[in-house]
Amino acid sequence: LIWMTLYDEGRLLGGGMALIPLDLPGISRGKLIKLLGSHDIPQCEIFLEDVHIPEDYLLIGPDIYEAAMDTFLNLGGLSVAGVFTGLARAAFEEALNYAKQRIQGGKPLVEHQIIQAKLFDMFTKVEAARAFSRAAFSYCLTPADTIPIEYSTAAKVYCTQIAYEVAHEAVQIHGANGLSPEYLVSKLFRDARGGLIGDGCNEVLGLKRIHNVLENYRP
Ligand SMILES: Cc1cc2nc3c(=O)[nH]c(=O)nc-3n(C[C@H](O)[C@H](O)[C@H](O)COP(=O)(O)OP(=O)(O)OC[C@H]3O[C@@H](n4cnc5c(N)ncnc54)[C@H](O)[C@@H]3O)c2cc1C
Numbered sequence: 001l002i003w004m005t006l007y008d009e010g011r012l013l014g015g016g017m018a019l020i021p022l023d024l025p026g027i028s029r030g031k032l033i034k035l036l037g038s039h040d041i042p043q044c045e046i047f048l049e050d051v052h053i054p055e056d057y058l059l060i061g062p063d064i065y066e067a068a069m070d071t072f073l074n075l076g077g078l079s080v081a082g083v084f085t086g087l088a089r090a091a092f093e094e095a096l097n098y099a100k101q102r103i104q105g106g107k108p109l110v111e112h113q114i115i116q117a118k119l120f121d122m123f124t125k126v127e128a129a130r131a132f133s134r135a136a137f138s139y140c141l142t143p144a145d146t147i148p149i150e151y152s153t154a155a156k157v158y159c160t161q162i163a164y165e166v167a168h169e170a171v172q173i174h175g176a177n178g179l180s181p182e183y184l185v186s187k188l189f190r191d192a193r194g195g196l197i198g199d200g201c202n203e204v205l206g207l208k209r210i211h212n213v214l215e216n217y218r219p
Contacts, residue, residue, distance in 0.1 A: 001017060001019055001059075002017065002018050002019075002020055002048075003015065003069075004016050004017070004018060004053075006061070006062060013061075013062045014062025015062060015065035015066075015069065016058055016060055016061050016062060016065060017058075017059050017065070017068065018053055018057040018058045018059060019057060019059055020051075020053055020057050022046070024051055024053070025051070025052070026051035026052075027047070027049075027051055028046075028047045028049075029044050029045070029046055030044045030046070030047065031044060032044050035194060036190050036193055036194065037187070037190030037191040037192070037193055037194045038190075038191050038194045038198070070147050070149055071147065073152070073153070074140050074147045074152045075152075076152075077136075077140075077149070077153050077155060077156035077199070078137055078141070078152045078155065078156075080156045080198070080199050081129075081132070081133040081136060081152070081156050081158070081160075082133050082137070084129070084156075084159045084160045084162070084192070084195045085129040085130050085133045085159045085162075085163070087163045087167065087188055088122075088125065088126045088159070088166040088167070088192075089126050089130070090188055091122075091163070091166045091167040091169075091170035091185055091188045091192070092119075092122045092123060092126045092166055092170065094174075094183075094184050094185050095119065095122065095169065095170035095185065096110075098174055098177075098185075099115050099173055102175075109173065115173060118172070118173060119173075121169070122166045122170070125162045125166050126162070126166060128162065129158065129162040129163070132154075132158055132159065133155050133159050136152050136154070139151045140152045148212075148216065149209065149212060150209045150212040150213050150216065153205050153206075153208070153209040154209070156199060156200075156202075156205065157202045157205055159195075160192070160195035160196055160202060161196065161202065163192045164192040164193060167189040167192040168189060168192075170185040170188065170189070171186065171189045
């Protein structure tokens with residue numbers, strides 16, 4: 001799927017989206033890029049040079065581009081919020097189990113107050129992310145004239161931030177083991193970092209959606 005800017009003999013028509021095969025003349029792929037995390041989703045650059053895209057490959061034209069883009073971003077935001085809520089939950093549960101088993105200072109980590117405080121904070125964050133992502137699904141998938149997309153964006157931003165914070169503490173509770181690939185929390189932490197960037201950098205998403213909040217929010 002490719003999003004494009006469409007012109008007719010130099011005149012700007014607007015945006016569009018097409019489904020194109022990667023064996024069209026002029027399309028090439030860069031080598032696999034191994035990111036810090038998200039290794040389950042292989043990434044590479046795709047180069048287009050003087051590629052002719054037949055008109056019937058166009059799925060969405062300028063007439064419905066804005067609405068289609070909002071639908072796409074809305075579903076993307078909701079999905080990312082759900083996935084990263086799951087990541088936060090996994091990191092919390094890994095840390096909880098580890099803290100029950102690891103003995104330090106003569107007793108399990110979970111009996112030390114500082115670890116209890118961390119676990120409670122993680123638990124609170126996971127529950128908040130769970131509640132917010134569910135609420136956003138409900139608001140943004142209810143049929144309406146317009147999508148309240150500020151909620152799916154806010155859920156994406158919030159849940160990815162929470163996932164990063166919870167995964168960070170989960171690594172800390174694991175001590176040096178948390179840095180080892182043998183422990184799941186190291187993968188969760190690396191994946192969580194990408195959530196603040198993938199599907200739009202969180203800061204920029206906020207700047208974009210504040211306009212929807214200013215326009216639509218009713219006390
Ligand atoms: C795991 C993963 C999977 C991805 N999958 C896909 C995919 O399938 N398809 C796809 O098309 N893309 C994909 N991306 C790319 C992703 O959408 C972009 O990386 C993301 O939108 C950020 O763009 P950028 O990397 O160009 O950063 P930039 O936009 O260059 O941002 C760099 C920094 O500048 C800041 N910044 C940017 N604009 C402004 C501004 N106007 N004012 C102030 N600060 C600003 C940002 O907050 C950030 O800190 C993926 C990325 C990741 C991490």
